[in-house]
Amino acid sequence: MGDDVTEPAHATTSSGPSVSASRVVPFYRPDIGDEEIAAVVEALRSGWVTVGPRTQAFEEAFGHHVGARHAVAVSSCTAALHLALDALGLQPGDEVITSTMTFTATAGAIIHAGGRPVLVDCAPDTLNLEPAAVERAITLRTRAIVPVHFAGHPVPMDELLAVAHAHRLPVIEDAAHAFPARDRGRPIGTIGDVTAFSFYATKNLCTGEGGMLTLADGELAERLRSRRLHGMNRDAWRRFSGEGSWRYDVTYPGFKSNMTDTAAAMGLVQLRRTPALHRRRQALAALYTDLLCDEPGLQLPTTRPDVEHAWHLYVVRVRPAWVSITRDALIEALKAAGVGAAVHYIPLHLHSYYRDALGCRPEDFPVASTAADTLLSLPLFTLMSDDDVRYVADTLRGILERHRR
Numbered sequence: 001m002g003d004d005v006t007e008p009a010h011a012t013t014s015s016g017p018s019v020s021a022s023r024v025v026p027f028y029r030p031d032i033g034d035e036e037i038a039a040v041v042e043a044l045r046s047g048w049v050t051v052g053p054r055t056q057a058f059e060e061a062f063g064h065h066v067g068a069r070h071a072v073a074v075s076s077c078t079a080a081l082h083l084a085l086d087a088l089g090l091q092p093g094d095e096v097i098t099s100t101m102t103f104t105a106t107a108g109a110i111i112h113a114g115g116r117p118v119l120v121d122c123a124p125d126t127l128n129l130e131p132a133a134v135e136r137a138i139t140l141r142t143r144a145i146v147p148v149h150f151a152g153h154p155v156p157m158d159e160l161l162a163v164a165h166a167h168r169l170p171v172i173e174d175a176a177h178a179f180p181a182r183d184r185g186r187p188i189g190t191i192g193d194v195t196a197f198s199f200y201a202t203k204n205l206c207t208g209e210g211g212m213l214t215l216a217d218g219e220l221a222e223r224l225r226s227r228r229l230h231g232m233n234r235d236a237w238r239r240f241s242g243e244g245s246w247r248y249d250v251t252y253p254g255f256k257s258n259m260t261d262t263a264a265a266m267g268l269v270q271l272r273r274t275p276a277l278h279r280r281r282q283a284l285a286a287l288y289t290d291l292l293c294d295e296p297g298l299q300l301p302t303t304r305p306d307v308e309h310a311w312h313l314y315v316v317r318v319r320p321a322w323v324s325i326t327r328d329a330l331i332e333a334l335k336a337a338g339v340g341a342a343v344h345y346i347p348l349h350l351h352s353y354y355r356d357a358l359g360c361r362p363e364d365f366p367v368a369s370t371a372a373d374t375l376l377s378l379p380l381f382t383l384m385s386d387d388d389v390r391y392v393a394d395t396l397r398g399i400l401e402r403h404r405r
Contacts, residue, residue, distance in 0.1 A: 001077075001103040001148050001176045001198075001345070023391050027340030028202045031277065031382045036269045043265035051229065051258040058264035059212070061271055066180070066189035068214035070221035073264060074228050077176045077198030077211040078105040079257035081146070083224050084172045084194040084213060085113035086255075088144055097137050098146040098174070099129035100347040100360075100368045106148055106174050107348055115143065119349055119358065121365040125302040126150065127315070131159040138163075144170045149178035149188060151344065152204075152310030153303065157183045157191045172196065179204050180278055182308035189214040199263070202381075204277065204312055205270045207263040227254040280382040281311040284389055288314050288378065291393035297323040297400040299374075313344055317374040325403035327374050330396075337395045342377040 043054055055073050063071035074080045085096065096110045100119040107117040120133040127150045134145055145164055147155040155173075164171045171191075175181075176198035178188040189195045199210035215221055226233055231254030270277075289300055299317040303309050318327045325333070331341045347368040349360035362369040378392055 001106055001150070001174055022338065023388075024338040025340065025379050025384070025388045025392055027342050027377070027379050028381050029383050030201055030206050031273075032206065032266075036266045039265040039269050040262050043262045046261075048261045050260050052261040054261040054264040054268065055259050058259070058267045058271070061268060062212055063214060065271060065274070066187040066214055068189050068195075069216045070214065070218055072213040072215075072221055072224045072228065073259035073267075074211045074213065074257045075259055076200070076209055076257075077174070077196050078109055079228070079255070080196035080198075080211040080213045081106065081109035081172065081174060082112055083227055083255065083257060084196060085109055085115065085144065085146075086227065087220060087223060088113070088115075088170065090114040090143055093141055094143040095139060095141045096144045096146055097134050097142060099148045099150070100349045100365050101127050101129075101150055101345060101371070102148040102174065102348065103176070103345055104348065104351065105176075106146060107354065110146065116141075117348075117354070117358065118142070119354070119360060119365070121367050122150070122371075124367050126153045126304065127368070127371060128153060128155045129160075131156060131163050134160065135163045138167050138169070142167065142169060144172055146172050146174055147192070148174040148176075149181060149310075151301065151315050152177045152181055152312035153301070154178060154181050154183035154188055154307050154309075156304075157186075161191070170194070176200075176203070177312035178310050180274060180308075181310035184306045188310075190216075193217070194220070199267060199270075204281065204310055205267065205274060207259075207267040207270065210259050210263045210267060223252075227252055228257040230254045230256065277382050278310070281380065282309075284380055284382075284384055284386075285309070285311045285314055287386060287389045288380075288393060291390065292316070292397070295397055295400060297404070298396075311380065314378045314380040315344060316376050316378060317371060318376060320374070322405055323400050323403045324405055325399065327376055330376065330399060333399045334392075334395060337399075339392050339395055340379055343375055344377045345375075347372050 059071040059073050094115045095118045096115045097118045101122045110117045118137050120137050123130050170193040173192040173195040175188050175195050181188045194215045197212040199207040231250050231252035232248045234248045334341045348354045
């Protein structure tokens, strides 16, 4: 989310379960096979290890997959957000509205692009930002809106775009969790003005590190391509390939945010596998819901009508009215049983930097503040077996039953 680094608070892995654990289910394990490894080796042997022809091929393939006119590959989703926001030419005092329920990279990108984040609360069911809350937060200094598709569930984009268009504000989507989600049949990546994706190690499409921008504006796409590589008017591979020239011009003091061809090689394979990987995530999420739907101690994730969830995360919430165990103690009990768990996220307004810099108070964000102590992300990755899901669900239910009020 805004992220490429979703190393969330309280993450646990397979590195240290209790000796009493009968099974180990880590929070995440990337689904990387022989085809990805072979593609990376081929890229290394080709001599192109930084931005090159495979990066261009990945851009074209990804843009075609989501239906976007243009795609610009970068080093991370954080870099993608930063580049998109930088292109707005933000000035001191300019405000950008985003959700408090996100990773720090979302707001950090706003700050590094010269803006001031304005945080809004989230919806009780999906934990996505509410368009009505966005409209209330708009001032004469507002320059853009950055919605975050939390856990892979799309923000209600029609309602948000209505607000944005009424105030003539661009929408830059943080879709770090949202590939390959859809809102009312439209792929995320084709709805807002610019969309930023993440291909971090834990993401639905993994290149290790990496990200992508999708957009319809061809002139802006070329500007972003230049700014991702120092503001030069030629990519390195064009300059040093037979079709290029050593001459170049610097048109802007840009950044070092390009993707590598080794990452793009892996991305091309993962993109071809996306339909099967997505179906597996959907099946795993459905199995969790079937196994946990009658557990009173948990609030399960919601999927609104007309939405296709990417199922990057399966986030439940502990119900203190039904169980006496705290979320933090539950994570430790799961860890002792060999189950990795994580928290997405500690809302931004509860972190010391944003609290102090933005003057945030917990009572200004009642939904996110209430959710903050109850959120729990269960393991969800395509290498999980159905039995792994059953073990996680049975272990979780057993712990909650022992702490029933």
